[in-house]
Amino acid sequence: MEKVMQADEKVLNGPDLLDPEKNEKLEYVDFKMVTFSLGGKDYGIDIMNVKEISRVNDFTYVPNTAEFVRGVYNLRGDIISVMDLRKLFGVDPVIAKDGLEDLIVLKGEEYMTGAVVDTIDRVVGVNSSRIQPPHPLFAEINIYFIKGVVEFEGRLYIILDVEKILSTGKTIPEDVGEEVGNVIRSLPQISSNFSTAPANNFQNKPVKNVNQTMSTAIPVAKSSPSPIKANVAAVKTPSITGNRVAAVTASKPSSSSASSSRTNTNKKTDSNKTTDKLYKNNSTTANKPSGVRGNILGDVIKKQQSQTDDLVSQMLEKKVAKTKSVASGGSKLDQTKKELENQLEFYVNKVNLKWIENKLSSTGSSPSGYADSEKFIADFLSRSTSELWSEVMLDELIDLLPDDKSSTLYTWNPGCGVGYESYSIAVALSERYDNLITKLWANDTDLVNVSMAPTLALDETEFPVRFSPYLEEGRGGKKFVKQITNNILFEYHDLTHENPYPEMSLIIARDLLSYIEADKVDYVLNEMVSKLKSGGLFIAGENEIFSHPDLIKKESKLFNLFVKR
């Protein structure tokens, strides 16, 4: 009780005015939620939907109800039904010593329901703009109960949709609750931004060299489980009765090991059990009659799930097929071209042809397989690809930036991937200019990667010291401050389509053109050059060779620099 009291005081008294640094953001709080934990994860419910909380143990069991219904409870005269959220989400309950359980009384538009949870924590107030919708990758999964996610003081809270929970008793078959539980358990894996583990392999580090690719498919992993592959597998894992995800791909073990290593770092020790339960659920439900209240919704969800599985397995198969394909026939150069294209979506075209030819004559044989292809072009890629820029690079860029003669300076960073380069540029711009409106448009055709970019999280070891002032503690690691993120617009955009961008003073497209098909290179290059202001700067990949009538080569130590006439 004491703990709760203190927490309340903290919220009531508002930000600590004596020590502004304690409350980094004196933000306007317009959303308050009651937070609680369930199966080791933190959840929140809009306080407007909470009537009260208490600790009780005298429910009246009602027979013949769904497993997650605990019965009814007499709330000072009102009889309310009580459900166990842990059962609903398929989580092992934590029973306190005194047998009392934490109850949240939810009030919806029609009626009240009680919900039993592991432990109720406190009231947390945030600014509603910080609430993020579930990750777009969740597209194919029915995230039924989740309204959004928000991060507060280093903890991630999943905000539940009360209306959906309240209507659970009526229309949703049991299987869905289970499926949702599975999904929620796999949540941290899907978006590694929300990782529960501290720095480890599964942080937001996409497979390195696909960062700057223009691929539209989910990037494939190599041999060891990489975060994105785990993501794809995790998307597959939740299944409901009748839909055995059982033995589709070898990636399943990797996703479960990912989940168990993740949840291992969690405080709760029953998290391992949770993972095991994932499998248990899958097997035991096979024997249950499919959905006592099975109705159209349940069927459609099953169909949707199987279609999702289809889609995902299609994508995986396509990638697996590519990894297996061996370019046969044709000259060594042709073989190289095909292999690089298949494995890395790297296109040999006029800007890199010479380099590739030279490389081929020095290695003697064309690359075969993913790892080989990566090694082949490793020296081609510009410095600091797929990572934050080094201090010398930042300094050189800052030197090159022109004086602020107008009030705005726009930059374009096509092929941004997960955003390391974009953030580096933004930091350089921030250091260079005080009174300028600097906007940076960063785009990519890899939806998964670019969607993660706005909330990119770094672990302690990942960034040069120069970036420290621009980073703050966030869920999953350090994140860039608003001052930086407000100026970057991450877009899902295909460069071969028309673009709506204004005139740019700076375009940084390092190695981008090598990921564009040969027949589109001229178009894309022309598009970029035409958007560049006269006197504007263009930075290409270090080993890329091209010429354009409007671009004049300029000296630079670290960059392949051009200026527009």
Next chain:
Amino acid sequence: MRVEYINPFVDAAFNILEHELAVAPVRKKLYLKSTSQPVLGVAVIVGLAGDVEGRVLFDMSNKTALEIASKMNGETLTVMDELAKATIMELANMITGTAITQLQVLGYSFDLTPPAIFTGDNMEVSNTGVEALIVPLEMPQGKMEINVAIRERV
């Protein structure tokens, strides 16, 4: 299109359709299209202004539109009359409105224009200077594509 805008539209479409048709639509993969697309038979356009400029287009076949309108009205409609058209426009309005509300929660403020419905054969919709994000959805009533073409107001 800014990645922050994508999810609200996808979610809004999914949730509203699920609610109205009592069946969850199947979300197909999102993709980008250079705008100039033939229209399936019925197109509803809602304009967007504010932090962005552009429009949202709801594209479906005549048959699908009639079936959706029938379901929403609780009676079988066989002709694309005023009632059916109004129903489809209302659906478009609801979806766009929900998306906008969600975007507002995220901090982006958009305005929308009243919807306009276009019916006919062999139509084509083109934009210059903006590419479109296509959200394909499949329902028992047929296929619908939500086509969002917006750009930042600079």
